[in-house]
Amino acid sequence: MATSDTATCADESPICPICLGAFNIPRQLTCMHCFCEHCIKSYIKSKASKVDDVDKIECPVCQTVVRRPQRVTSVESWISRLPVHSVLLSISSESKVNVIRRCDACQSRDVMKSAESYCVDCEEAMCIDCKVVHQHQKATKTHSIVCMEELARSPKIALKYATAFNCPEHDGEDIKFYCRNHRLACCVVCCGTSHKNCESVLDLKTEASTLLKEEDPGVIIESLKTLETHLNKFTEINNENINNLECQMNVVSAAIRDLRKKLNDALDEFEQKIKMDGKLIYKGDMIQKQEENHACLSLLNSIRNSRAVLEVVNQNGNTIQKFLVTDKTKWQLTSYSELIHEKFEKISKITLQLDVDPVLQSLMEGKFAKLVTNSEYKNFPLTIWKKPTKHWPLLAAAVYEVKGPYEESQRYTDLVCLTEDQVMLIDDYNNRCCLLDSSFCNISSYTLPDKPWSIRIFAAGEVVVSLRNKNQIQFLVVKDNTIRPTRMIQTRLPCWGIDVVGKGSIVVSGPNTAIKKCYWSVINDRGEETSYHEYGDRAWTNSYIALNALKTRVYISSWGTDSLLCFDILGSLLFVYNPCNLKGSFGITLDMDDYVYVVGRNSKNIHQLSPDGAVLQILTDGLPQFPVAITYNRSKNQLLLTNQSSLNRKIINVIKLG
Known part of the structure; x- marks a missing residue:
C-alpha cells in the first residue's frame, strides 16, 4: 500500500523538509538547513504566541539551536534576517517551481509585493516602485541591479550574488578566511575574536584551491x-x-x-x-x-x-x-x-x-x-564513505634526532602535531611532555604528576594527556611556546588510549582490572561516562585508540593479542585485524582519507589498512628497532613515528606519503 509521500520522494527537485513541497523563498538557518519562508515562520510561531517568548528554536531537521537576533520584535523581522538561499532559489526555478520573492523594503513595512529586481550592492530584492526610487537616490543610483528572472534562471549568476557565503555569526561580513585549528570558515570579525589565538588561519583567496583538494x-x-x-x-x-x-x-x-x-x-x-x-x-x-x-x-x-x-x-x-x-x-x-x-x-x-x-x-x-x-x-550495514580508488603509498622513513636538554633515557609513547611546525611529544620515562619545533628541537617542556601515555588535541591550543596509573586526564594549554596545565579530570577506570570525539567528549580505553576485561568508553570533559563497552579479557590488553573523521568508527590496538579492533561508535565490533606479521600492535593514526596505520612494535613494521580492515601496504624499510607511537601530519601529508630502541630512544622517523 504505497503512500502519496512516496511519489513525492521520486522527484529529484529541491523540496522543503517541513511541507515536503517545492521551495517558496528558501530561508537558511545558521546550521545551513533551508525551509520555505512561510514554513519556518509557522514553525517559529508555533513555539509561542509572542516572539519575545521565544529566545531560541531548534532546527526541525538537526535540532541545532538557533538563537533569536537581538532587537528583533516580530517573527516577520526575524524571518527577514534569515538569508535567502540563492542557489536553492535558482535550482527551484530551473525545475520550473513557482518561487515567489518578495520586495524586502516593502516587506519591512508589512506590505507584500513581488520583487522584480535585485540590488547586488545592498543585497535586497525590490519591486518596480522601489527600483525606481533606488535608481534615483544619490547614494544608490550607481548600484548594480539584476533582473530577478535572470538571477533565478542561472546558477552561475545566483552563486555570484549569493548571500549564503556570508558569515552566519556577523551580519554583512563575507567569509574570507579558514581556521585549520577549528576547521571552520570565518570572517574578519571572527578572526579578531574567536580565532585570534589560532595558529593556522588561512586566506581563502589564496588558499581555497589547496583546501579544496583536501575536501573532494x-x-x-x-x-x-x-x-x-x-x-x-x-x-x-x-x-x-x-x-x-x-x-x-x-x-x-x-x-x-x-x-x-x-x-x-x-x-x-x-x-x-x-x-x-x-x-x-x-x-x-x-x-x-x-x-x-x-x-x-x-x-x-x-x-x-x-x-x-x-x-x-x-x-x-x-x-x-x-x-x-x-x-x-x-x-x-x-x-x-x-x-x-x-x-x-x-x-x-x-x-x-x-x-x-x-x-x-x-x-x-x-x-x-x-x-x-x-x-x-535487521542489522542493515550503513556504508557512508565509499572507499577511494587510490591510497597514499608509504615511502621509506627519514631519521631525525630529537634535540634538547634530555636525560640519558627516554621513551616517547605518543605524539601529536599541534600546528604545521610544532609537535607535542610524550616522554613516559620522565613523566614529561615536550614541545618541539619543525626541526624537532625542544622549545619547552612540562613535568606531569604521573606516568603519561597518550596525547590528543582537544581544542585549538589545548591538548589532553592520559595519566595511566592515576585514572586521570590532564588538560594542557600551549600558548607563546609555553605549556601550562589548566585542569584535571578523574576517570572511573585506568586510562591508556585517548582520543577526542568532539562537542566536549573524549573516548578512552584501557583495562578494567576489577572484572579482568578490556574496555573503551566515551566520557564528557568532567569525566562522566556517557557510554561504556567491554570486550575480551586481560589477554586483550589495549594500548592506543583512534577515531575516523566522522567519529563513527573506533580503532583500538591490542598488543596482548597482536590485533587491531574496529567498533562502531555504539559499541558493535565491526572487524578484527590479526595477521601473522603484526606483532605487538601499538600506535594508531588515520590520514585524511580515513586509511588506518597501525604500528607493529615487535614485528618492526607499519600496516596500512583500508577503513574496512583490508591491508594495503606493510612498510618495514627504515624503521627503528622498536617503533611505538605514530601520528599523521595533515598539512605535510606525512607520518611521524617514535621508537623504543635500547640503543637510541631520542629519534623520530618521518615517513612521507606518496
Whole structure:
C-alpha cells in the first residue's frame, strides 16, 4: 500500500523538509538547513504566541539551536534576517517551481509585493516602485541591479550574488578566511575574536584551491547519495510492514472465520474481540510507520537539498564557493549519518499472526487466542564513505634526532602535531611532555604528576594527556611556546588510549582490572561516562585508540593479542585485524582519507589498512628497532613515528606519503 509521500520522494527537485513541497523563498538557518519562508515562520510561531517568548528554536531537521537576533520584535523581522538561499532559489526555478520573492523594503513595512529586481550592492530584492526610487537616490543610483528572472534562471549568476557565503555569526561580513585549528570558515570579525589565538588561519583567496583538494566535493556528493539510498531502504521496509499488516490481517480474519465454523456461538464474541484488537494494532502500527516515513522524507529531502546545492556549486561556483559549500556540507553529512544511524537502530520487520491455544481450556471465557506481533531486527550495514580508488603509498622513513636538554633515557609513547611546525611529544620515562619545533628541537617542556601515555588535541591550543596509573586526564594549554596545565579530570577506570570525539567528549580505553576485561568508553570533559563497552579479557590488553573523521568508527590496538579492533561508535565490533606479521600492535593514526596505520612494535613494521580492515601496504624499510607511537601530519601529508630502541630512544622517523 504505497503512500502519496512516496511519489513525492521520486522527484529529484529541491523540496522543503517541513511541507515536503517545492521551495517558496528558501530561508537558511545558521546550521545551513533551508525551509520555505512561510514554513519556518509557522514553525517559529508555533513555539509561542509572542516572539519575545521565544529566545531560541531548534532546527526541525538537526535540532541545532538557533538563537533569536537581538532587537528583533516580530517573527516577520526575524524571518527577514534569515538569508535567502540563492542557489536553492535558482535550482527551484530551473525545475520550473513557482518561487515567489518578495520586495524586502516593502516587506519591512508589512506590505507584500513581488520583487522584480535585485540590488547586488545592498543585497535586497525590490519591486518596480522601489527600483525606481533606488535608481534615483544619490547614494544608490550607481548600484548594480539584476533582473530577478535572470538571477533565478542561472546558477552561475545566483552563486555570484549569493548571500549564503556570508558569515552566519556577523551580519554583512563575507567569509574570507579558514581556521585549520577549528576547521571552520570565518570572517574578519571572527578572526579578531574567536580565532585570534589560532595558529593556522588561512586566506581563502589564496588558499581555497589547496583546501579544496583536501575536501573532494565528489566524495561528499556520493556519500549524500548513499544516505538517500539508506533512507529509501528504510521507507521500503516500512512500506513492506504496512502491506504485511494489511495482508496478514486479512489472513487472520480468514482464520477467525474458519474457527467460527467449528466453534459456532462461542466464537461470535471472540471474533468481534479479535477483530477489534487487530484493527487497533493495525491502525496503531500503520500510523506509526507512516509518521516515521514522513520524518524520513523530511530528512531525505534535506539531504537532497544539500547534495543539489553542492552539485551546482561544484559545477558552476568559483574555488572559494566550492570549498565553503563542501566544508559546510561535510558537517551536515555527519549530522545526517547520526540521525540515520539512530533510525536503523530501531527499525524492525513486523508480522501479525494469530496465536491459538491448542488446548482451548478457556474456550467459553474467550481466552483461547490472541493477536501477537513479531519484530525481526535487521542489522542493515550503513556504508557512508565509499572507499577511494587510490591510497597514499608509504615511502621509506627519514631519521631525525630529537634535540634538547634530555636525560640519558627516554621513551616517547605518543605524539601529536599541534600546528604545521610544532609537535607535542610524550616522554613516559620522565613523566614529561615536550614541545618541539619543525626541526624537532625542544622549545619547552612540562613535568606531569604521573606516568603519561597518550596525547590528543582537544581544542585549538589545548591538548589532553592520559595519566595511566592515576585514572586521570590532564588538560594542557600551549600558548607563546609555553605549556601550562589548566585542569584535571578523574576517570572511573585506568586510562591508556585517548582520543577526542568532539562537542566536549573524549573516548578512552584501557583495562578494567576489577572484572579482568578490556574496555573503551566515551566520557564528557568532567569525566562522566556517557557510554561504556567491554570486550575480551586481560589477554586483550589495549594500548592506543583512534577515531575516523566522522567519529563513527573506533580503532583500538591490542598488543596482548597482536590485533587491531574496529567498533562502531555504539559499541558493535565491526572487524578484527590479526595477521601473522603484526606483532605487538601499538600506535594508531588515520590520514585524511580515513586509511588506518597501525604500528607493529615487535614485528618492526607499519600496516596500512583500508577503513574496512583490508591491508594495503606493510612498510618495514627504515624503521627503528622498536617503533611505538605514530601520528599523521595533515598539512605535510606525512607520518611521524617514535621508537623504543635500547640503543637510541631520542629519534623520530618521518615517513612521507606518496
